[in-house]
Amino acid sequence: MALKLTNLYKSFGSIRVLEDINIISNKKECIAIIGPNGAGKSTLFKVISGIVKQDIGNVEFNNKNINELNVEKRARLGISQSFQKNSLFLEMTVKESLMLACSHKYKTSFNLIKPLIKNNFISDDAIMIAKDIGLENYLDVQSEFLSYGLQRQLELGIAIACNPKLLLLDEPTAGMSPAETKDIITLIRKLSKDYSIIIVEHDMEVIYNLADKIYVLDRGKLIFEGSPNAVKNSKLVQKVYLGI
Amino acid sequence: MLLIQFLNALQFSMTLFLLAVGLTIIFGLMKIVNLAHGSLYMIGAYVGLSIWTYFDSFWLALIFSPLITALVGAFLYYILFRHIQNADPMKQVLLTFGLIYIGLDSVRLIWGTMSHSISAPELLSKSIILINNPYPSYRLFVIFIGILVLICLYFILEKTVIGAKVRASVDDPEAAKLLKINTDKILFYTFSFGCGLAGLAGITVAPILGVEPGMDMEVLVLTLIVVVVGGPGSLKGALVGALLIGFVDSFGKVYIPQLAQIIIYAVMALTLLFRPDGLYKR
Amino acid sequence: MRAVNYNPKLRFQIMIILILLSIIFNIFGGYFTRFFVAEIIILSIFAISLDFIASRGGMVSLGHAMFLGIGAYATAILSINYGIPPFYATFFSILIGLFIALLIGYFIVLLDGIFFIMVTLALGEMFHAWVFTSELLGGSDGITGIMRPDLSFLKIDLNTPIIFSFYTIFWLIIVYNLISRITDAPLGRNLDAIRQNSERVSAIGGYKKTYKAIAFSISAGIASLAGSLYVQLNGFISPELTHWTVSGEGLIMIIVGGIGSISGAILGASVVHIIQHELSNIINWWMLVIGFGFILVVLFMKDGLWGLIESIKKKLGY
Known part of the structure; x- marks a missing residue:
């Protein structure tokens, strides 16, 4: 398995945000985490990527305990994330x-002498990724001047570019138009063939299209796990999440 | 002997406290590190010098030089700080850095490059015998002033409406913004008040250390260390940091004179290593 | 503040013009002009070192005169007390600067911008205070009698003012090349990325602290080189070299020149030093003028002279 979360607890002050979370993700599997606002999804993501440390519990990645590793070290192991709010190098x-x-x-990032843009093999790689995410016509455009949708694609591209084994996608379609959403779903579906993915998303259509397994989070607890169909048919989930 | 050293350290700490609390309040409220804080301290001392020379009264100087320094602060707030509140932090700090140059040369132009001294008032010019050791009563007076300011600050912050607003804005700027209590008026008064405290430090120290150009940077560096060690923006941190640095420096000079120059920097380095946000994180 | 002006082409053009100017002044100027050119060049090297960390790493240092001092004192002591030839002493000084900065950098490079300023200011003042009382370093008298490197095997006599000026220009070109290469190289681009979005650099597995510490020590090494050259130019050191005003002047130079552009640092060093020199001949309150000018530049000309040149070029339609 790629990622294994056991027994996670996290509180901010007196507020318990995560309670007894157990999640297992297998290789090349796409897992979705859903839940109403404030359910603790973002915190869970931050615990996985290492931005926030859990109070109790273990995070294991490829059978190795990574509790003590910070964001940088986890990223080097292959946990890569795209953020809910675009986090780009705007200049x-x-x-x-x-x-x-x-x-x-x-491992060329310490090179002091050879200009970055003249590293041909890196440049080839970057162009390939640009093609994957549909930005091959915008290679020389400054990130700041891309449209929001394209920035969102680049956000994803940067996450892919560091050669991840596990991709964490935090609401990849946030703020996108229906057409743009469609593009990005196609893109993520393509990616899910190569990577293990954990995705947080509001848009249920997106989730049903992508996920192999869905975890439902409510007020910090996992209340349901199962296939998309099982979630669709679950009364409990509908009550909590859809408010029916 | 130990008592004397203790009192000396306390006096030094109180001076540092007066300076650090002004700097830290301004930082807490406006997120601006005012590098010209030392210059205001110097201006306080020089204004006090002039008042003392013309009216031959230390007490007048003690009252009016902090007020005049506060007015200088108010003026600075009005022409500069008001406009750069939302600017890039680096820009703010660079601007206050430019003010140091202006402050230094203004003082040289007005008062010359000579160093001066102010004598303590008659009432406090004698020494007091403390357990067989004579101790200058003026230093006790400085300690008294520091503690008085501490108590006043505590009273203002805990018991008055404006104090509560300041506290709220320092402790939780987000909430304060939502409640709309972070008004221009509060910033204006707090900024001037912080500058006034720097002026008070300047005039109270003048009879001990003298008045000369260049006193601003010496004290600025110490104040910055206090604020870094205590935790920027934290009032408690300013007090604890001032006591820590004041005592470490005074006792270090007596017991390990070889290392006196670097010991407070070692304290700062250790703080940065183990508590990068200072002793009291906001 | 955009804080970085990244335009390799304009950078190169301005650099060529400035070097040509300095060569012309050097050839046709008198004894004093040549000395003045060498002084400006050395200050430019210092300004470049400050500019590099200020723009690339977002680390504005107000204690960089410390490294200027380390380079100067190391050269003096190695050549006088230990008899190491000044030419080699220069290299050792650079290494000493690099190494000390690596040690210090470990503690401070991850500090937030304004705290970095506060801490470097404090460290610089500590060094200044220590230099003043150190017997080894000659206390408040400083050290005299430092020789210039002996390059007679190349048939060059550095004691001739014109030759020494060219020698400093040679070093400036090396430093310029090194820094512009690092700026374009992966390390430099990573530093730039940290300034733009430090969280994301962590998230893609960058070695944030290491990059910044390397940048800090490279910058310190270059500042040490400037210090070493300065002491060779003058033949003596006074502890005033490590005063905060020296770091402050460096900061003023890079802001006036346009931060992050490398050539702008040279431009700023030249302009500020010339203004300062001319003003101090006429009035003794030049610091007041410099302070006001600096504030005006920060408020209204955020990219300094470099920004001015860039916008003029744009208007002319290049």
């Missing part, structure tokens, strides 16, 4: 951003 072009992310993969 860099698309190509540069992707190459920068790739530079870590090739």
